[in-house]
Amino acid sequence: MSIAAAKKADVKKDWNTLIRDVVKGDWRDPETDKPINVPFEAIRIEETLEGGAADLVAPLNLGRKIAVVSDSNTVEAMGRRVAKELRGWATVEEIVFPSDTHCDEATVAVMQERTRHCEACVAVGSGSITDTVRYATFKDGRKFASFATAASMNGYGAGTASVTLSNGYKTSLPAHAPRGVFIDLSVNAAAPTWLPAAGLGDSLCRPTAQVEWWAAHRLNGTRYTRTPFDLFHEEKDEAEMVRTAPDLARHSVEANGYLYRVLVEAAFGNNLIGSSHSGSMGEHQVSHWIDMFAGKNHPGTIHGQQVGVASIALARLHKFLLGLDKWPRIRPTKIAEADFVSRYGENIGRMMYGEAKKKALDEAGAEAMNRKLSEVWPQLREELKPMMIEPDEMARILKSAGGPTTATELGLPLPVWRDAMKYARDVRNRWSFLDLADDAGLLDEFLSNDPQ
Numbered sequence: 001m002s003i004a005a006a007k008k009a010d011v012k013k014d015w016n017t018l019i020r021d022v023v024k025g026d027w028r029d030p031e032t033d034k035p036i037n038v039p040f041e042a043i044r045i046e047e048t049l050e051g052g053a054a055d056l057v058a059p060l061n062l063g064r065k066i067a068v069v070s071d072s073n074t075v076e077a078m079g080r081r082v083a084k085e086l087r088g089w090a091t092v093e094e095i096v097f098p099s100d101t102h103c104d105e106a107t108v109a110v111m112q113e114r115t116r117h118c119e120a121c122v123a124v125g126s127g128s129i130t131d132t133v134r135y136a137t138f139k140d141g142r143k144f145a146s147f148a149t150a151a152s153m154n155g156y157g158a159g160t161a162s163v164t165l166s167n168g169y170k171t172s173l174p175a176h177a178p179r180g181v182f183i184d185l186s187v188n189a190a191a192p193t194w195l196p197a198a199g200l201g202d203s204l205c206r207p208t209a210q211v212e213w214w215a216a217h218r219l220n221g222t223r224y225t226r227t228p229f230d231l232f233h234e235e236k237d238e239a240e241m242v243r244t245a246p247d248l249a250r251h252s253v254e255a256n257g258y259l260y261r262v263l264v265e266a267a268f269g270n271n272l273i274g275s276s277h278s279g280s281m282g283e284h285q286v287s288h289w290i291d292m293f294a295g296k297n298h299p300g301t302i303h304g305q306q307v308g309v310a311s312i313a314l315a316r317l318h319k320f321l322l323g324l325d326k327w328p329r330i331r332p333t334k335i336a337e338a339d340f341v342s343r344y345g346e347n348i349g350r351m352m353y354g355e356a357k358k359k360a361l362d363e364a365g366a367e368a369m370n371r372k373l374s375e376v377w378p379q380l381r382e383e384l385k386p387m388m389i390e391p392d393e394m395a396r397i398l399k400s401a402g403g404p405t406t407a408t409e410l411g412l413p414l415p416v417w418r419d420a421m422k423y424a425r426d427v428r429n430r431w432s433f434l435d436l437a438d439d440a441g442l443l444d445e446f447l448s449n450d451p452q
């Protein structure tokens with residue numbers, strides 16, 4: 001069936017309002033009144049795209065020799081179909097990776113090698129396949145397009161790739177956005193429901209990231225813009241995502257549609273500000289820490305599942321800290337290279353110490369932070385209130401979709417979880433409430449009382 005025919009038969013809602021305007025350059029940033037620039041030629045969310053792959057990909061000028069890359073799950077869900085549909089128009093090489101593919105340096109090299117005869121790649125999959133294609137094509141200067149198969153993360157449209165380096169350090173590397181992102185909601189709704197529950201978890205960090213990014217702006221003077229958050233609210237997409245969350249567990253096309261709108265808007269925010277601040281603060285550091293250092297205790301959960309649990313925990317930490325009438329008194333950061341080496345080993349330990357040291361407060365830094373906190377505390381508490389969602393409410397939303405809401409539900413031993421929360425601040429030079437709480441000597445107390 002052609003897209004036009006499918007539209008006529010099934011489509012009840014136009015899933016591309018606002019998104020279409022942003023991609024065309026017709027949407028104006030309310031803060032600057034200028035159109036925002038995003039690096040996509042096309043983004044399409046439709047209830048079905050069956051029969052339409054060539055019509056979608058051809059205008060992107062990717063070339064006529066295309067590698068369609070999927071994994072052993074997504075090839076069944078959509079990869080074979082996309083390859084078949086593209087065959088009339090291009091020479092297609094079908095490449096299937098194992099279902100447990102991770103985006104690490106070795107796999108990126110294999111991806112470059114296996115697709116090198118092709119002018120461009122079309123990724124058909126979710127996080128790992130898409131990021132591996134993203135980084136491989138970025139490295140050798142080819143274009144790519146993405147057919148998403150599960151609403152499990154907000155990175156489909158990202159310009160950065162999450163890559164595990166050969167030394168085991170997981171990091172976000174500059175890469176490039178796909179020329180087109182194509183979402184067939186029927187295919188996505190058929191995916192195992194824990195995948196969109198993970199995407200919901202990844203989206204639940206909106207309040208925690210906004211609180212921390214705004215607080216960092218007020219306390220440390222880092223740049224902030226509210227436009228990424230305005231995008232979620234302009235057409236009430238965040239509210240609709242929350243309303244339909246329970247239906248994610250029932251393979252609902254509508255619930256996947258609203259979730260995808262939020263995931264795409266998160267990618268717009270990322271591209272708009274040129275960094276991940278609007279969607280990745282302390283809660284993401286906790287998830288990265290788990291991926292890098294949980295070792296044999298890692299329960300095999302994915303990014304969005306961990307971010308969901310961490311977002312709820314960070315929201316509780318925010319509530320605890322912002323519930324204090326008197327501002328938390330900061331002491332110089334306790335940081336020693338030897339501790340980093342003993343926690344993370346020689347190689348990564350020294351590298352992480354170098355990064356964490358940049359945000360560590362010495363005597364003068366702590367004094368300056370205390371002065372700033374004393375000036376803004378009552379006002380800051382008021383400013384942050386409208387950005388927050390009650391942690392119990394966040395847990396209820398995530399639970400309704402079938403997602404894990406505690407470390408225990410993730411399958412992570414409690415001591416490992418507490419280490420993740422305690423040491424997540426080591427992961428990168430980005431200030432969060434985990435730094436604030438630990439430098440105030442309040443994090444250990446919070447963690448020993450926090451139900452998980």
Ligand SMILES: [Zn+2]
Nearest residue numbers: 154202303307
């Ligand atoms: Zn994320």
